[in-house]
Amino acid sequence: MAHRVFSITFWPGLIAAALVAALTLGTLGAVALRAETFSALSYFDWLAVRFTVVQAFLSALFSVLFAIPAARALARRSFPGRELLITLLGAPFILPTIVAILGLTAVFGKSGFVSVVLSWAGLEPISIYGFHGVVLAHVFFNLPLATRLLLQGWGAIPAERFRLASSLHFGPKDVFRHIELPMLRDIVPGAFTVIFLICTTSFAVALTFGGGPKATTVELAIYEAFRYDFNLGKASLLALIQVLICALAVVLSLKFRVPQMGWGGLNRVVQRFDARTVPARILDLFWIVVVSLFLLAPLLAIALRGAAGITDLPASVWQAALRSLITALGSAALAILMSLALALSALRWRGLEIIGMSSIAASPLVMGTGLYIVLFAITDPADWALPITALVNAVMSMPFILRALGPALMGAERDYGRLSDSLGLTGLSRVRLVFLPRLRVPMGFSAGLAAALSMGDLGVITLFARPEAATLPLQIYRLMGAYRMDQAMGAALLLLGLSLTLFYIFDLWGKRRA
Known part of the structure; x- marks a missing residue:
C-alpha cells in the first residue's frame, strides 16, 4: 500500500x-x-561533568520515588477534581522553565513563603540556590512526568487481578508484592532513564539556581566558555562530553521499556478492596495533597505576584x-x-x-x-x-x-x-x-x-x-x-x-x- x-x-x-x-x-x-584535547579542561570543568551526572541521577531518583505513592493514590481514589489534577500533571510539558523557576523562588526562596513560615518558628530562611535548588527544580518538572507514566502502568493492570486478590484474602503487602511490584519493575527503570536524560540537558535551571564551581553543569560550562571567555575550543570539547553523556543515557534507555505518554488508563479508577482501610485512605490523601501543593503553589505565586507587576x-x-x-x-x-x-x-x-x-x-x-x-x-x-x-x-x-x-x-x-x-x-x-x-x-x-x-x-x-x-x-x-x-x-x-x-x-x- x-x-x-x-x-x-x-x-x-x-x-x-x-x-x-x-x-x-x-x-x-x-x-x-x-575541540581541544582533554588536557585543556581544568579541575572545575571535570567537577561540572560530575555535577551533571550526580544531579541528574538524584533528580530522576527523587522524581520516581515520590511519583510511586502519588500515582498509586491517584490510581485507586476517585474525588472531585481528579481529572483536572491529572490534566495539570501534563502542564510541565508546556510550562516555560523560567516561569517555574520564578514560582519556585517565590515559594522556596529566602523571601518566599516557606522561609517566612520558618522565620515565624524562629528558624533561619532557606536558600534555593546551589545543588539542592537544581535538584528541587528538576523534581518539580519531572515528578508530574513520572506520575503520569506510572499512573498508566497502574491503569493497565486488569481489574480482575485485584478482584482475584480480594477473593484470596490478600493483604496490602501481598497485593503490592504480587500485582503492583511486577508492574513497577517493568516501568520504573524506563521512566528513570528518560528523566535522567532530560535532567542532563537542562540549562535554564542550572543557569538560574546553579553557578559556581560546586553547582555547574556541562551545559552551563559551555555557556560560560562562550560568554565569559569566548573560548570556542574549550566550549567545543565540553559540548563533545555533553553529547557523550546524552548518548550513554539514550543507550541505557533502550534497555528498558518506556510507556507512551498518552491518556490510556489515566482516568480509570480500579476498585481496590485492599485500599478501604482508614490508614490507606489517610496515606493516599496525604500524597495527593502534598503533590498538589508542590506543583500548584509556584503557579499560584506567579499568578498573585505577576498580576501586580504586569501593569508596570x-x-x-x-x-x-x-x-x-x-x-x-x-x-x-x-x-x-x-x-x-x-x-x-x-x-x-x-x-x-x-x-x-x-x-x-x-x-x-x-x-x-x-x-x-x-x-x-x-x-x-x-x-x-x-x-x-x-x-x-x-x-x-x-x-x-x-x-x-x-x-x-x-x-x-x-x-x-x-x-x-x-x-x-x-x-x-x-x-x-x-x-x-x-x-x-x-x-x-x-x-x-x-x-x-x-x-x-x-x-x-x-x-x-x-x-x-x-x-x-x-x-x-x-x-x-x-x-x-x-x-x-x-x-x-x-x-x-x-x-x-x-x-x-x-x-x-x-x-x-x-
Whole structure:
C-alpha cells in the first residue's frame, strides 16, 4: 500500500531528514573539529561533568520515588477534581522553565513563603540556590512526568487481578508484592532513564539556581566558555562530553521499556478492596495533597505576584514578547512541516523516522555551539539569533510530534490505502483528501506543543542574542539579574499566558471539525 504513495511526498521527507542530520551530526562534527584535547579542561570543568551526572541521577531518583505513592493514590481514589489534577500533571510539558523557576523562588526562596513560615518558628530562611535548588527544580518538572507514566502502568493492570486478590484474602503487602511490584519493575527503570536524560540537558535551571564551581553543569560550562571567555575550543570539547553523556543515557534507555505518554488508563479508577482501610485512605490523601501543593503553589505565586507587576512592564518586555511570539509561530510551522514530511516518507522507509527522532539524544546548546562555529567564520551569528532559535527548537520538538503523527498516519494508510489506490489518489491529492483530515487532531496538539516549547525556551538564544534583541524568557532572566522581581513576575505571567494561549488555540483548531 504505502509504496504506491506518489514519490513527490517522499523527497520533502528526505530533505527534512538531511536537515535534521546536519543539525545533529553536522554540528557535532563542527564541534569535534574545533575541540581541544582533554588536557585543556581544568579541575572545575571535570567537577561540572560530575555535577551533571550526580544531579541528574538524584533528580530522576527523587522524581520516581515520590511519583510511586502519588500515582498509586491517584490510581485507586476517585474525588472531585481528579481529572483536572491529572490534566495539570501534563502542564510541565508546556510550562516555560523560567516561569517555574520564578514560582519556585517565590515559594522556596529566602523571601518566599516557606522561609517566612520558618522565620515565624524562629528558624533561619532557606536558600534555593546551589545543588539542592537544581535538584528541587528538576523534581518539580519531572515528578508530574513520572506520575503520569506510572499512573498508566497502574491503569493497565486488569481489574480482575485485584478482584482475584480480594477473593484470596490478600493483604496490602501481598497485593503490592504480587500485582503492583511486577508492574513497577517493568516501568520504573524506563521512566528513570528518560528523566535522567532530560535532567542532563537542562540549562535554564542550572543557569538560574546553579553557578559556581560546586553547582555547574556541562551545559552551563559551555555557556560560560562562550560568554565569559569566548573560548570556542574549550566550549567545543565540553559540548563533545555533553553529547557523550546524552548518548550513554539514550543507550541505557533502550534497555528498558518506556510507556507512551498518552491518556490510556489515566482516568480509570480500579476498585481496590485492599485500599478501604482508614490508614490507606489517610496515606493516599496525604500524597495527593502534598503533590498538589508542590506543583500548584509556584503557579499560584506567579499568578498573585505577576498580576501586580504586569501593569508596570517596560517597553523592552513587550518587544521581547513580540519576538518570542514570532519565533514560536515560525518554529511550530517548521516543526509541523518537517515532521509531516518525515512521517509521510516513513511510510516507504522507516529509517527516515529514526533520523527525525535522533534529536532526542542531542543537546540544543551543543547544536547552538556548532552553528555558532559555522556562522562565525562567514557572518555575525547575532544576526541569525531568532532564525537559529526557531530552527533548533523545531528540531528538538520533532520527536514528540513524530510520535503523535506517525501512528495516526500509518492507521490512515492502513484503513484507506487500498481504497485510495483504486480511486487513483496519489501524491498531494492523497495527502490533502485522505491524510490531512485524519491528522488534524494530532497536528493541532503538536503545533500547540511546539509553539509553547519554543515560546518558553531559554537555551540557544543565550548564545546568539544581542542585548537589544532578547526573547521574553531571556528578558525575564535579565530582570531577575537586576533584582527587578516584581517586573520579572509580571513578565513571567505574560509568558505563561502567551504559552498557554498558543497551545489552546492550536489544540482547539485541531479538534474542531476533526
